[in-house]
Amino acid sequence: MAISIPLRRLSRSFSAIASNPLRVCVVGSGPAGFYTAEKVLKKHERAEVDIIDRLPTPFGLVRSGVAPDHPETKIVTNQFSRVVQNEHCSFFGNVSLGSSISLSELRDIYDVVVLAYGAESDRVLGIPREELKGIYSAREFVWWYNGHPDCSKLDPDLKSTDTAVVLGLGNVALDVARVLLRPTMELTSTDIASHAVAALEESCIRKVYLVGRRGPVQAACTAKELREVLGIQDLYVHIDEADLVKTPADEEELKNNRIHRRVYELLSRAASSGVASGSGRRELHFVFFRKPERFLESEDQGGHVAGVRFEKTIVREELESGKQIAVGTGQFEDIECGLVLKSIGYKSVPVDGLPFDHQKGMVPNVGGRVLSDASGDEMQFEKGLYVCGWLKRGPTGIIATNLYCAEETVASITEDVEKGLFTRTSSSQQKPGREGLLQLLDSRDIRFFPFGAWEKIDQEETRRGLLKSKSREKLTEWLELLNIASA
Amino acid sequence: MFTLKLSKLGAHAIKNCLKAQLASTARTLRVPLCQNENLLPLIHQRYSTAAPDKAFQKQNEEKEKISVTFVDKDGEEKHIRVPVGMSMLEAAHENDIELEGACEGSLACSTCHVIVMDPNHYNKLEDPTDEENDMLDLAFGLTETSRLGCQIIAHPDIDGIRLALPAATRNFAVDGYKPKPH
Numbered sequence: 055m056a057i058s059i060p061l062r063r064l065s066r067s068f069s070a071i072a073s074n075p076l077r078v079c080v081v082g083s084g085p086a087g088f089y090t091a092e093k094v095l096k097k098h099e100r101a102e103v104d105i106i107d108r109l110p111t112p113f114g115l116v117r118s119g120v121a122p123d124h125p126e127t128k129i130v131t132n133q134f135s136r137v138v139q140n141e142h143c144s145f146f147g148n149v150s151l152g153s154s155i156s157l158s159e160l161r162d163i164y165d166v167v168v169l170a171y172g173a174e175s176d177r178v179l180g181i182p183r184e185e186l187k188g189i190y191s192a193r194e195f196v197w198w199y200n201g202h203p204d205c206s207k208l209d210p211d212l213k214s215t216d217t218a219v220v221l222g223l224g225n226v227a228l229d230v231a232r233v234l235l236r237p238t239m240e241l242t243s244t245d246i247a248s249h250a251v252a253a254l255e256e257s258c259i260r261k262v263y264l265v266g267r268r269g270p271v272q273a274a275c276t277a278k279e280l281r282e283v284l285g286i287q288d289l290y291v292h293i294d295e296a297d298l299v300k301t302p303a304d305e306e307e308l309k310n311n312r313i314h315r316r317v318y319e320l321l322s323r324a325a326s327s328g329v330a331s332g333s334g335r336r337e338l339h340f341v342f343f344r345k346p347e348r349f350l351e352s353e354d355q356g357g358h359v360a361g362v363r364f365e366k367t368i369v370r371e372e373l374e375s376g377k378q379i380a381v382g383t384g385q386f387e388d389i390e391c392g393l394v395l396k397s398i399g400y401k402s403v404p405v406d407g408l409p410f411d412h413q414k415g416m417v418p419n420v421g422g423r424v425l426s427d428a429s430g431d432e433m434q435f436e437k438g439l440y441v442c443g444w445l446k447r448g449p450t451g452i453i454a455t456n457l458y459c460a461e462e463t464v465a466s467i468t469e470d471v472e473k474g475l476f477t478r479t480s481s482s483q484q485k486p487g488r489e490g491l492l493q494l495l496d497s498r499d500i501r502f503f504p505f506g507a508w509e510k511i512d513q514e515e516t517r518r519g520l521l522k523s524k525s526r527e528k529l530t531e532w533l534e535l536l537n538i539a540s541a
Numbered sequence: 542m543f544t545l546k547l548s549k550l551g552a553h554a555i556k557n558c559l560k561a562q563l564a565s566t567a568r569t570l571r572v573p574l575c576q577n578e579n580l581l582p583l584i585h586q587r588y589s590t591a592a593p594d595k596a597f598q599k600q601n602e603e604k605e606k607i608s609v610t611f612v613d614k615d616g617e618e619k620h621i622r623v624p625v626g627m628s629m630l631e632a633a634h635e636n637d638i639e640l641e642g643a644c645e646g647s648l649a650c651s652t653c654h655v656i657v658m659d660p661n662h663y664n665k666l667e668d669p670t671d672e673e674n675d676m677l678d679l680a681f682g683l684t685e686t687s688r689l690g691c692q693i694i695a696h697p698d699i700d701g702i703r704l705a706l707p708a709a710t711r712n713f714a715v716d717g718y719k720p721k722p723h
Binding site: 124126127129130132133276277278281312313316452453454457458 | 641643644645647648649650651652671672674675676678679681683
């Protein structure tokens with residue numbers, strides 16, 4: 055008797071009998087990782103999702119990137135914490151892709167691996183003397199004041215200079231400028247790292263230059279952050295009115311872009327409301343149309359930065375792409391400073407066995423499905439390997455961007471599940487999932503920290519914070535974190 | 542920062558209270574909404590009608606809850622009743638409607654973005670503050686009648702409001718970057 059049953063339904067009924075939940079590993083517990091886990095659990099009720107992170111503390115940049123004076127932006131961790139409460143979801147802290155476990159091992163253990171580990175490195179300018187002391191990436195500086203254990207010893211010198219130059223005009227640039235210029239008293243009750251408060255209290259920095267290669271129309275920051283920095287108490291803000299002149303191309307850009315339009319309006323208003331600078335007052339200077347050409351070494355302090363040489367630029371439309379780009383004019387100008395923060399973009403780090411586009415600093419993919427290196431004319435995908443977040447799109451966007459990014463990646467995963475890509479007809483072909491991970495970590499003597507361990511850290515940080523009238527006193531040393539987590 | 546928010550909430554509540562009163566008594570007489578809050582009680586007195594008890598009771602019940610319809614990205618509709626004074630975000634969550642609210646109503650995200658489908662209802666809402674506009678800047682699929690769900694507060698003026706949940710867009714970058722086609 056011939057019964058026609060779609061193959062898909064057959065395999066589904068097999069999987070029901072074989073009790074074969076989809077085994078998923080998400081690498082990275084920031085917004086990309088958590089939104090992915092949440093959506094996988096919603097779409098695939100019996101899926102088992104393990105989230106791994108190299109830190110014992112979850113939440114990625116929500117914990118280590120969002121500025122201390124932006125607590126409302128961190129509220130999303132409540133939602134993320136609820137994801138782990140699902141019995142099908144587990145968190146494994148202190149498990150590092152590349153050192154604790156390799157990508158190929160993960161792919162052997164899980165049906166689906168989603169890489170959402172973000173971008174933990176920096177774009178480099180590639181200009182002379184970039185290695186001078188006193189030059190940091192904004193990422194390092196942000197990690198430092200946010201108590202990330204990798205940068206707790208950064209010890210930036212804020213005392214031997216009164217001027218800092220921040221390269222870049224995005225929100226991270228504004229964050230670091232704001233932390234340097236806000237009255238320190240306003241930061242002491244936040245979750246800022248105590249070592250940063252101490253340094254800021256003794257800081258001699260009074261002048262910050264925010265420098266962009268192009269003009270105010272192209273500035274990448276957004277209105278909220280700009281409004282905030284312009285509203286700092288007793289801060290003298292300087293913007294050259296000449297820089298606000300718009301080309302026809304600028305007008306066109308503003309017409310079509312609400313974000314840039316409102317940012318430009320805020321900058322124009324700030325330029326014309328020129329309040330005279332007073333002595334001892336902190337100053338913020340917006341500098342446009344300047345491209346860094348080289349760093350200048352101090353004559354007194356060997357090996358230390360003393361200034362930045364900039365080439366003046368004009369903005370022109372690039373013929374092929376239609377983009378507005380900065381073109382050098384051959385005229386130069388120096389800004390003296392003892393601290394430089396490069397806020398020119400983050401960059402992802404590749405791991406063994408992962409196809410990687412080194413030029414763009416991300417993983418080649420289509421809708422989150424990782425493209426094989428061997429892909430020629432016909433697209434070939436790495437089976438069961440997906441990406442989400444900055445690793446997939448490059449280091450742009452906001453927390454909410456990952457919401458949609460995760461939706462797209464999970465839609466690809468779901469399509470592949472429905473195509474039968476992960477269906478096993480016999481139990482011997484099933485991936486071990488969580489049990490496999492536990493066995494492997496055990497065999498290597500790697501101590502992982504479950505979500506409960508983070509809850510202990512959370513409790514301790516809150517408790518210590520209470521004693522200092524802070525919302526939280528972060529544990530910033532690896533050893534301390536691991537000790538409290540293990541208690 | 543918190544006291545500022547509380548006082549804004551307070552001012553908002555007062556405005557809504559006055560508007561609600563005005564709406565119920567203006568059933569027979571169309572009265573233009575007065576900008577000056579001091580004059581509103583006077584207008585109320587001038588045009589209020591002595592309504593029979595039963596009708597007045599019914600008006601009270603209707604005042605308490607309004608009808609709201611959420612339309613999801615697939616076009617599916619869900620009709621709910623929302624007490625006056627509750628935000629649309631809260632109402633959505635109470636009725637298991639999938640409206641994200643990452644910052645839980647603190648004006649620090651744009652995930653509760655909704656599209657007000659009827660321009661008349663949109664116009665009845667108070668203008669968004671700078672803070673809300675800053676967040677709307679970042680909302681995906683922003684339209685002329687977009688608002689944050691946590692900032693739309695139920696009141697009789699918007700009874701029957703229809704709110705569309707924006708479709709997940711392909712272009713989800715915030716800084717104007719358009720992903721290159723493959």
